[in-house]
Amino acid sequence: MAALINVPAKAKRGEIIEIRTLTSHIMETGFRHTAAGALVPRDIITSFTCRYNGTEIFRADLFPAIAANPYLSFFTVAKDSGKFEFEWIGDNGYSSTASVSILVE
Amino acid sequence: MPTTRRQFLSLAGSLTAAGTIPIVTLRPVEATPPMLNTAIRNVVGEAQIRTGKIKLDIPPLVENGNTVPLTVSVASPMTDADYVKSIHVFNEKNPQPNIGNFHLGPSSGRAQVSTRIRLADSQKVVAIARLSDDTFWQVAADVVVTLAACTEEMN
Amino acid sequence: MRFWRAIAVALTATVPALLAGEIPPEARRSGYSFMGPDTRAMQDDDTSNPGMLFVLDGEALWGKKTGRAQNSCADCHGDARGSMKGVAARYPAFDKALGRPVTLDQRINLCRSNHQQATPLPYESRDLLALSAFVAHQSRGVPITAGDDPQVRPFVDQGRDLFMQREGQLNLACSNCHDDNFDKRLAGAPITQGQPTGYPLYRLEWQTLGSLERRLRSCMTGVRAQAYDYGSPELVALELYLMSRARGLPMETPAVRP
Numbered sequence: 059m060a061a062l063i064n065v066p067a068k069a070k071r072g073e074i075i076e077i078r079t080l081t082s083h084i085m086e087t088g089f090r091h092t093a094a095g096a097l098v099p100r101d102i103i104t105s106f107t108c109r110y111n112g113t114e115i116f117r118a119d120l121f122p123a124i125a126a127n128p129y130l131s132f133f134t135v136a137k138d139s140g141k142f143e144f145e146w147i148g149d150n151g152y153s154s155t156a157s158v159s160i161l162v163e
Numbered sequence: 164m165p166t167t168r169r170q171f172l173s174l175a176g177s178l179t180a181a182g183t184i185p186i187v188t189l190r191p192v193e194a195t196p197p198m199l200n201t202a203i204r205n206v207v208g209e210a211q212i213r214t215g216k217i218k219l220d221i222p223p224l225v226e227n228g229n230t231v232p233l234t235v236s237v238a239s240p241m242t243d244a245d246y247v248k249s250i251h252v253f254n255e256k257n258p259q260p261n262i263g264n265f266h267l268g269p270s271s272g273r274a275q276v277s278t279r280i281r282l283a284d285s286q287k288v289v290a291i292a293r294l295s296d297d298t299f300w301q302v303a304a305d306v307v308v309t310l311a312a313c314t315e316e317m318n
Numbered sequence: 319m320r321f322w323r324a325i326a327v328a329l330t331a332t333v334p335a336l337l338a339g340e341i342p343p344e345a346r347r348s349g350y351s352f353m354g355p356d357t358r359a360m361q362d363d364d365t366s367n368p369g370m371l372f373v374l375d376g377e378a379l380w381g382k383k384t385g386r387a388q389n390s391c392a393d394c395h396g397d398a399r400g401s402m403k404g405v406a407a408r409y410p411a412f413d414k415a416l417g418r419p420v421t422l423d424q425r426i427n428l429c430r431s432n433h434q435q436a437t438p439l440p441y442e443s444r445d446l447l448a449l450s451a452f453v454a455h456q457s458r459g460v461p462i463t464a465g466d467d468p469q470v471r472p473f474v475d476q477g478r479d480l481f482m483q484r485e486g487q488l489n490l491a492c493s494n495c496h497d498d499n500f501d502k503r504l505a506g507a508p509i510t511q512g513q514p515t516g517y518p519l520y521r522l523e524w525q526t527l528g529s530l531e532r533r534l535r536s537c538m539t540g541v542r543a544q545a546y547d548y549g550s551p552e553l554v555a556l557e558l559y560l561m562s563r564a565r566g567l568p569m570e571t572p573a574v575r576p
Contacts, residue, residue: 060374064365074272082371085525087281089258115271119264123257123281125230126525127368131277135270222356226507226576227522232356309506 061156063144068161069136077108077116078131081146081154087122103128103148111140136162199253202260203291206251207299216300217250217292228282228308235265237274237292237300247274248293256286282308340563341497341511348567349510349575352501357522361574369451369520369572372444372527376452379445385436391449394433398456406454407462407569410558412469419470419558422450423529424549441548447527451518454571462515462569465562477559480552486543492556507576513564514557516573527572530557 064078081103088100100122108116116132128146143157203212220234237247246269252262265276274292282288285307292300350358364370380391380398395401410419413428420428426449427438439446465474481492495504496512503509517530524532531553535545546552 060371060378062365062370062374078365080366080368080371082375087258110270113270115268117266118276118278121261121263122259123254123262125279125281127371129277129279129366129368131234131275131366132265132267133271133273133275135272137270222354224354226354226357229525230360230522232360 061144061146061154063142063156063158065142065158065160068163071136071138071162073136074133075136075160076131076133077142078129079106079108079144079156080127080129081156082127083146083148083152085122085124085126085128089122101149101152103146103152105145105147106130107145107147108132108134109143109145110134111138112143136160138162196255199255199260199287199289202253203251203289206264206293207291210297210299212291212299212301214301216294217290217302219288219290219302219304221288221304221306223305224307224309225282226309228284228310231280231282231306231308232277233280233288234275234277235290235292235302236276237294239274239294241267241269241272241274243269244295246271246295248295248297250274250276251291251293252280253289253291254280254282254286255288257281257283262288282306284308341500343566346513346564346567347500347511348513348515348564348570348573350515350570350573352508352510353574353576357574357576361516361570367520367572367574369518369527369574372448372451372518372520373455373572375444376448376450376455379449380452385430385434387433387435389434391429394429398453402453402456404457404460406457406571407460408464408466410464410470410473410554410561412467418551419473419554421531421549421554421557422453423531424554426450426453442529442532447518447529450529451527451572454518454569457569458571459568461566462561462564465558465565470558473555474559474562476551477555477557477562480556481559481563486538486541488541490541492537512560513567514560515564515567516570516575518571519573519575522574522576530560 061079061081066075069075083103084101085103086098086101088098090098092098102122102124103120106118106120106128107114115134118130120128139160139162141157141159144155146152146154216239217235217237221231225231233252235250235252237250239245239247241247247267249267250265253260254262262280263278267274287303287305289301289303294300350361361367383390406422409422409425413420423441423446426446430436430438484491492512495509500509500511514530518527520527531548534553534556538545
């Protein structure tokens, strides 16, 4: 499953940068029924975390009201060159990760 | 050309059957149904909720309730002494009142979060920010959801 | 009641134009131009366009060896950025062996059975949509030329007849809405010209990527007609006519629509 991460490759020290993430997930609400009347069980991403060189800088708790293929945009201050790590955790043991690097001058 | 009764009925029937009438209702922003209120109190506790500082950008009229863009921003210097701890977004009429909780810190630099949400119907969306001094600030917006004329049958 | 009457009068008054048919080329407009600013913004930025997730999946599948032949798409076609540029703008295209036009989805499955000795991917499956989106994405910005091949002319005509033919319990033809009444609204939604410039596309209603055939089938359900099966000659002819009707408009895959 794909994820799209947008982080500037380079930033000046102290600059506020935007991070955008988009990941593939059905986000089945658990409130829908099949044509036969059976409840479709909930299958959503419940938690998203972003770490910057190991330190958590942003975390989100997600609910069924988040649209399919969850999109998140948030900000951070570029402090040091290094790595952003992203983690999505969800129902039925769902887990996926991604990482990107940044050069801070 | 005059409209015959048959043409009129067939068109009226087709439109009500195939489509839905756009719902335009105005609700007072103060009205807080019990489920939404409970969800908010679970986050805020007994603290006073103030208005101001927080801004909610959401289209007043959305083309499809399944994917509604939303941005919440808070006026904050985002310093170690004065920052936004978290932003909480709620809705009034979905089966569940919570939408998302977003945890920030002084290293966020800017207190702004965007995502895309689902709205089952025209309704109120509420965003609340918790600041580092544990004060809570709220904003609400009414959103009208138009429904597509030719939707697929549920499956 | 006044609302219904207004629509009724509008439709009756345009009946003669319906028979005259098509939208002049210079007046043809992508569905993009009927959307609100938020949906446009979602399509415009590749890092926020959810259709791009499928393009990424398709890129991975393009390079993956599969089937008994253990061939990948790339083994024959190389870098899709060059080899697939403009291809989707020509589809559905004539297949000599079959003697009829095939859609891009069908071409991918023909490749799978003939060259990869792999089982065909089901219509609307994630993998087929992803491959189709990846291939069509290479044509983004390329003007549509489908239907120019003289061999497909009879099939374009068949599609045009189907487009103009009333059907279903509501007895409506595609042209009643999409030739004669675009720019008006059906309930809350704008009626577009039905130009298929961005398929497969991400529909907010579907919350996923889908094919033009899926869209056509839901229109048919909307007029209470029995929808043609995926891959049926009728749907292929309709797709071909619609693409030829969008001649010259640039491809947008993966588009975002409400």
